[in-house]
Amino acid sequence: MQENYLAKWLNNELSEAELAEFKNSDEYASYQQIVDAANALKSPDFNADAALEALKNKRSLSDKKVIQLNPFKRFLKVAAVVAILLTGTYFYVSSLDEQISTQYAENKEIVLPDNSEIVLNADSKITYNKKNWDSNRNVTLEGEAFFKVAKGKRFTVATDAGEVAVLGTQFNVENRIGFFEVTCFEGLVSVSFDGKETKLPAGNSFVALNGEIVSEEKENSTAPSWINAESSFKSIPLKYVLDEFQRQHNIIVETKNIDTNLLYTGSFSNTDANLALRSISTPSRIKFKLEGNKVLFYAENSQ
Structure with a gap:
């Protein structure tokens, strides 16, 4: 790559042939990433030409004759721009939150930085600030996750339905559309929901459907069932069960002439789709038809 290609590229002075050669160079991808990150920054306006002009006027007062070297002036201008881009990019990137997400069937x-552990269920996402983690142990959750929190300062899990706070414990949080559940497996969990706080000791679950608290049930296991590749439910409307099947198996679910508000108690496999379909349909007294990546659940008397 010609040495002056960077300067000409920044000034939009490359010919089509030169631009094509520059884009094929090893350095181009790095320069482009720096420029893209800089474009996302909001920085004060800086007029390089005006600054150079002011510097030149100031020097003229000293009665010293200075010979301007155009190539060197251009190099300084490019170096200053690159320095600003690198500095701005560093501060911009360091301020970003970490985001980790899963797809269907994943x-x-x-x-985390304090050795707390999170297992993220299918179709879920967490966000947290790695740089400020020591002073602010806060995770934003969309979907479902199992937490093993290292002892230390207050640890919070924020969802759009409610907030969970602990100091060090093991618990599961599920936050789906119309469904919010918190289960404590060890220690003590504080659940803030609809302006009220509920203390949840180990072995208890907090469940709310469509904004209404429906139960605070006992839990005898040491971890959520999905950790062991199985999804379990206790008196949960069938529509949430079918949604979970779709997430776990990445199979599109359709229904016909069935009551999806029917309460379901049972479990299904997260690894065997056919077994899961039978585990859902048999106790619910409905039929299913699996074709490729779609399954239709329908009533027994439907055509």
């Missing part, structure tokens, strides 16, 4: 394990 789980992920995350270790």
Whole structure:
């Protein structure tokens, strides 16, 4: 790559042939990333030409004759722009929150800066600030996750339905559209929901459907069932069960002539789709038809 290509590229002075050669160089991708990050910044206006002119006027007062070297002046201008881009990019990137997400039929394990652990269920996302973690242990959750929190300062999980706060414990939080559940497996969890706080000791669950608290049930296990590749439900409307099946198996669910508000108690496999379909349909007294990546659940008397 010609040495002056960077300067000419920044000034939009490259010919089509030169631009094509520059884009094929090893350095181009790095320069483009710096420029893209800088474009996202909001920085004070800086007029490089005006600043150079002011500097030149100031020097003229000293009665010293200075010979201007145009190539060197251009190099200084490019160097100043690159320095500003690198500095701005560093501060911009360091201020970004970490975001980790899963797709359908996918789980992920995350270790936080304090060695707290998170297992993220399918179709879920967490956000947290890695740089400020020591002073602010806060995670924003969309979907479902199991937490093993290292002892330390207050640890909070924020969702659009409510907030969960602990010091060090193991618990599960699920936040889906119309469904909010918190289960404590170890220690003590504080659940803030609809302006009220509920203390949840180990072995208890807090459940709300469509904004209404429906139960605070006992839990005998040491971890949520989905950690062991199984989804379990206790008196939960069938529509949430079907949604979870779709997330776990990445199979599109359709229904015909069935009551999706029918309460379901049971479990299904997160690894065997056919077994899961039978586990849902049999106790619910409905039929299913699986074709490719779609399944239709329908009533027994439907055509």
